[in-house]
Amino acid sequence: MGTVQIRDVHKSYGPVEVLHGVSINIEDGEFVALVGPSGCGKSTLLRMIAGLEDISGGDIRIGDRVVNNIAPKDRDIAMVFQNYALYPHKNVRENMGFALRQRRVPRAEIDERVNDAARILGLEHLLERKPRALSGGQRQRVAMGRAIVRNPTVFLFDEPLSNLDAKLRVQMRSEIKELHQRLKTTTVYVTHDQIEAMTLADRVVVMNSGVIEQEGPPLELYDKPASLFVAAFIGSPPMNFLEGNLQNGTVLHLDDGTRLNLPVGDRKQRSRVTIGIRPEHFTVAPSGWPATVSVVEPTGSETQITARFAGHVVRVLSRGRTSVRPSDTIHLAFDQGHLHFFDPAPVPEVAKMEDVA
């Protein structure tokens, strides 16, 4: 059974604690993505599941065994590393067959399983090559092949696509998804790319500085972010945030004096709030508030408009095309049913970084 249970796991390096009690239950056959900004502890957690890092507190179960004190080789897992870690002195066939040889699987069976995996991944013509004679994408495939030949209980991936160019990354992403649908092996996938997490996973776990911020199916995180951090992290282009004082729970006074009427809701206890609006929930309508366009980015199917609105920079995503030009004034209205309310907090760096990328 390929379940993985992580219970209140802590990790310290010397006096510094980097994981502060993380619990996740992963079901058999589930694809779980761990996302979060750099340094939040994703790799550390994955390496603890693999047995490459000691567990400072709590426990990890794979199937019905607590694996805290079990060596990596006895955990029946396979891992794909960001740098692939192919054995440079072995050819592709030997790389893929290495784990089986270690387990003393008969030669004929190794050959058969390596050939099968090679066929699935389109590596048949490369089997006799050394890793240095392969392109980045081919190496990536070999690393995947090495994992699937094993037929392990759990696959662990640590940013397997981040060394590939954008186009190949998208292609491999769908291949990984297809592979999972075919093999149905429990998978834990670490990435800092929220799109990768959203598109691949059955369930996304968002981590931030060593704790879980929120977990759930991708669209649930998108529609109901539990915190400003998750709201900012999930979604591209990222959510827009406006901060102001709340009056009677229905009128928001922004700091530049703009007053926004909000639908009635149960938020009287707060006086200062941050509201979040996804770019696609803005509409350009004559009844809205005035905003000055600064950038227009058409992609064909939709257009992204960056505008200054009430002292904030906001991004608006509109279906189809538009004749709006920079420095035009447009009127923005927003979908009252899709507002998110948060306690005021600085907008996390991640949202700004997405902006650049």
Place this chain on the structure above:
Amino acid sequence: MSTVVTPAPQRLRRSLGHKLRIAGGIVVSIVFLFPIYWMVLTSFKDQVDIFTNPPTFFFTPTIAAYVEYMTRADIVPRLINTIIVASGSGLLSIVVGTMAGYALARIRLRGAATIGLLILLSRGVPPIALAVPMFLVARKLGLTDKHITLILAYSTFLVPYVMWLMRSFFLSLPRELEESAMIDGCSRYGAFFKIIVPISLPGLLSTLIFSMILAWEELLFALVLTNRHASTIPVAIAGIAGDTVNGANWAALTAVGTITVVPVVVFALLVQKWLIKGLAEGATKG
């Protein structure tokens, strides 16, 4: 015709630079090789030719010095001693030093850096300061004039040497290689021997060769720790050079010197391919 072969000025300059570089290379090679050439030359001279002033390059060669020294009982056993001691200490140091270097590069151990530094600093102690205490210890243990004594003594400087070279080589390899092997079913030892050692082979081999050459040529410890049974070739050379009774026999001295150098050169030529590969890798990765 002249129009066809007129070289562009730029090409002229480049080829001039190229020639200068080659000339420089030749000069450097001469400076390094001349003493060896002179040694080999001298070993084939007789006493008169050796002392001709100005020195002569043309003479009737004689192998008298070789015959004399090869037939003297002690040169062949000394050659054998040198081979035993050099390969013994080379192999011991490569095994111990490589594993120690790996541990320093990989094992997360508080104070690992300090340990490494201390071992390196121990190399700063002048050998002469160690030779006498070593002799006293060896005598107490009844180990003077034995191969094993020299092998152990040489390992005191060869192990740190190998350790530091291999440590920096291992640091240049990604950790994920071993981690991958450990997930694939190896223990830490298995990962080291099945993955890391094969990858490091060129570097290991060139380090081994350098260690053996260092041991092959060592004089001080050999002089202090041995007298007859385990005595090595450099001791013989020193003996001839310091012969105050008969005066230094230059022909004999250079003949034995040539005998010492030839195996090193032959060995180096045989493994040249590996040696250069290892050196180059050390340069770019270490």
